[in-house]
Amino acid sequence: MRGRDEETGEYFSPSRSQNRRDALEVLALGEKLVALTDAQLAKLPVPESLLPHIRECRRITSHIAHKRQLAYLAKQMRREDDEVLEAIRDALDEDGEAARREVAAMHRVEAWRERLLADGDAALAQLLDEHPTADRQHLRALVRSALDERRKNKPPRAFRELYRALRELIVGGAANGDDIDEADESFEDDER
Known part of the structure; x- marks a missing residue:
């Protein structure tokens, strides 16, 4: 009882x-x-x-x-x-808290990538203000290469490389970056 x-x-x-x-x-x-x-x-x-x-x-x-x-x-x-x-x-659970965090992180990285491609040096300066450890020259070279790829209709190699560099910078790489690897791969597949 x-x-x-x-x-x-x-x-x-x-x-x-x-x-x-x-x-x-x-x-x-x-x-x-x-x-x-x-x-x-x-x-x-x-x-x-x-x-x-x-x-x-x-x-x-x-x-x-x-x-x-x-x-x-x-x-x-x-x-x-x-x-x-x-x-x-x-x-x-796909709708679980961990999945929501992963998707939110992925969207943050994608938004920064698009801002860098659209606004150029102004967005890069703002990114460097938020993340002072970032490599300015490497990011600038990736942005230029990604824009060049778009203009010439080439495969998006630098576009993806820019995403990975931003993910490493924003999400924190080894600590949290592995969590969004699958989302990153599926996103990259969608762009092909």
């Missing part, structure tokens, strides 16, 4: 139905994790203790044995803190 608080009338713990719904959500999350490749899994904040269980579940092909191993993985996942599971869900 769950028990009730005498004063407020609220239950002390969640109902069995709620516990079951929570367990099924964790099982569905486990199925998503098993379906991911190793590269995709490496980008997620999955605890090291769960990785052997995920690999074992992938290895098993027999339907019933796979289902049993998946249930065991879900049991191990339920032992983790709620914050860990929420972080995994957020990283998997």
Whole structure:
């Protein structure tokens, strides 16, 4: 029995139905994790203790044995803190906070690239005010090359290189830049 608080009338713990719904959500999350490749899994904040269980579940092909191993993985996942599971869900969720931050960073970099191409030295001066560590000559050369490519209808090599240089500068490179690599690649593919 769950028990009730005498004063407020609220239950002390969640109902069995709620516990079951929570367990099924964790099982569905486990199925998503098993379906991911190793590269995709490496980008997620999955605890090291769960990785052997995920690999074992992938290895098993027999339907019933796979289902049993998946249930065991879900049991191990339920032992983790709620914050860990929420972080995994957020990283998997396309509409999650992490995805929104990545898209916002990508748009910031794209906006700076377009400003540099449209306004030239005025935009470059403003960028250098905000980011004094930037290499003025390198950025100026990339802008000139990108404009030249546009004018001559050449492939956008310098255009992409300018994006990467700006991403390194604005987003912070190795600390956060890896987070938007996929978005960068898909954006570059769209421009072709």
